Amino acid sequence: MTKGPRFTPLVDRLPAAVPFVGPETQERERGRPFVARLGANESVFGPSPRAREAMANEAAETWKYGDSLSFDLRTELAAGLGIAPENVLVGEGIDGLLGYLVRLTVAEGDNVVTSLGAYPTFNYHVTGYGGELIKVPYRDDCEDPDALLAAAREHDAKLVYIANPDNPMGSWHSAERIQAMIEAVPDGTLLVLDEAYLEFAPEGTAPAVDPDDPRVIRMRTFSKAYGLAGARVGYAIGAAPLIEAFNKVRNHFGMARISQAGALAAYRDAAYLAEVQEKVAAGRNRIAAIAQANGLSTLPSAANFVAVDCGADGDFARRVLAELIARDIFVRMPFAAPQDRCIRVSVGTEPELDAFEAALPQALAAARG
Numbered sequence: 001m002t003k004g005p006r007f008t009p010l011v012d013r014l015p016a017a018v019p020f021v022g023p024e025t026q027e028r029e030r031g032r033p034f035v036a037r038l039g040a041n042e043s044v045f046g047p048s049p050r051a052r053e054a055m056a057n058e059a060a061e062t063w064k065y066g067d068s069l070s071f072d073l074r075t076e077l078a079a080g081l082g083i084a085p086e087n088v089l090v091g092e093g094i095d096g097l098l099g100y101l102v103r104l105t106v107a108e109g110d111n112v113v114t115s116l117g118a119y120p121t122f123n124y125h126v127t128g129y130g131g132e133l134i135k136v137p138y139r140d141d142c143e144d145p146d147a148l149l150a151a152a153r154e155h156d157a158k159l160v161y162i163a164n165p166d167n168p169m170g171s172w173h174s175a176e177r178i179q180a181m182i183e184a185v186p187d188g189t190l191l192v193l194d195e196a197y198l199e200f201a202p203e204g205t206a207p208a209v210d211p212d213d214p215r216v217i218r219m220r221t222f223s224k225a226y227g228l229a230g231a232r233v234g235y236a237i238g239a240a241p242l243i244e245a246f247n248k249v250r251n252h253f254g255m256a257r258i259s260q261a262g263a264l265a266a267y268r269d270a271a272y273l274a275e276v277q278e279k280v281a282a283g284r285n286r287i288a289a290i291a292q293a294n295g296l297s298t299l300p301s302a303a304n305f306v307a308v309d310c311g312a313d314g315d316f317a318r319r320v321l322a323e324l325i326a327r328d329i330f331v332r333m334p335f336a337a338p339q340d341r342c343i344r345v346s347v348g349t350e351p352e353l354d355a356f357e358a359a360l361p362q363a364l365a366a367a368r369g
C-alpha cells in the first residue's frame with residue numbers, strides 16, 4: 001500500500017477544483033488592489049456600528065468557544081419570525097448550512113434540481129456528496145418554478161433549489177408564486193428556498209413562514225443586508241424534525257463568538273438596516289443610470305446588485321468584464337447563456353460607483369475593439 005491518504009472513491013472521481021477565485025486572489029495575481037469592489041454582492045456599507053461595538057467587546061472573550069446552540073441569536077431570530085426556536089438553526093452562513101443540508105439528504109447518485117447558471121456553491125456541495133445535478137434553464141432571466149418542479153418530479157429529486165431574489169440576475173418572484181411552488185413540491189422532495197437577498201426585495205416577495213411545513217427549508221444570511229459576510233452567519237428556517245437533524249452532522253462549535261455577538265447586535269439595529277436598504281435602492285438606481293448613459297439597459301433588481309445587459313453575446317460581456325478588471329473594477333458576471341450577455345455590478349460606495357462610471361465607457365470601447 002502506498003503512503004499517505006486513501007481518498008474515498010467519490011473524491012478520487014471528482015475533478016480537481018478551485019471553487020471560487022476571490023478578489024484577494026485576483027489582487028495578488030494582478031499585483032495591485034482593486035479600486036472598486038463591486039463583484040461579490042457584499043454590503044460595502046459595512047455592519048451596524050452597534051455590531052462593530054459588540055464584536056469589539058467580544059474580542060476579549062474569544063478564548064471561549066462560542067455557544068454551540070447560538071442560543072441568544074436563535075431565540076431572537078425565532079421571536080422576530082414569530083416561530084419557535086426549534087424551527088431555526090444558526091450556522092456558518094448559507095453556504096455552510098447548504099453543505100450540511102446536502103450531507104443530510106443527498107447520497108451518491110441522488111438527483112438534485114437547480115437552474116442552469118444559479119448559485120454555484122450549492123452545486124459544489126451536491127457534487128461533493130456524489131449527487132447528480134439536473135439543471136433547468138432560466139425563463140426570461142428568472143428562475144422558472146414550473147420547470148424546476150417538473151424536473152424534480154421527473155427525476156425524483158431529493159432537493160430542488162431556488163433563490164428568491166435570484167443571484168446572478170437580481171430577478172424575483174412574488175410570494176404567491178413561491179407559495180404555489182411550495183404547494184406543488186412533489187412528495188419526497190425538499191424545496192430549498194434561498195432568501196439571501198430578501199431584505200432588499202419589495203414587500204410581497206417572501207411567502208409567510210409556516211414553520212411546520214415539511215416541504216421547504218428557507219435560508220437567510222447576515223452576509224448581505226447586515227454587512228457581516230466575513231463573520232459567516234446564516235440561518236435556516238424549517239420544520240423542527242429537519243432542523244433537529246442538522247445536529248447529527250453540523251460542526252457544533254462552528255460559530256465564532258465574535259460572529260454571534262455581531263449578528264445579534266446587527267439584528268437588533270433595525271434603523272441601520274433601513275438605512276442600508278435605502279442606500280442600496282439608491283445605488284441600484286445609480287448603476288442603472290450609469291448603464292443608460294452608456295447606451296446599456298439593466299434588469300430590474302430586488303437584490304444589492306444589478307445585472308447590466310451589455311447588449312450582445314457572452315463573449316462581448318466577458319470582454320467588457322476583463323476590461324473593467326484591467327481598470328481595477330472588480331465585477332463578475334453570469335456564466336450561463338443567455339444570462340451571460342450581462343455583467344453583474346454590486347452596489348458600491350459613491351466613490352466606487354464614480355470609478356465604475358469612469359471606467360465603463362473605456363471598457364466598452366476597448367471591448368468593441
Ligand SMILES: Cc1ncc(COP(=O)(O)O)c(C=O)c1O
Binds near residue numbers: 166
Ligand atoms: C443566492 C446566494 N445564497 C447564498 C450566498 C452566500 O451566503 P452566505 O454568505 O450566508 O454563505 C450568496 C452569496 O453571494 C448568494 O448569492
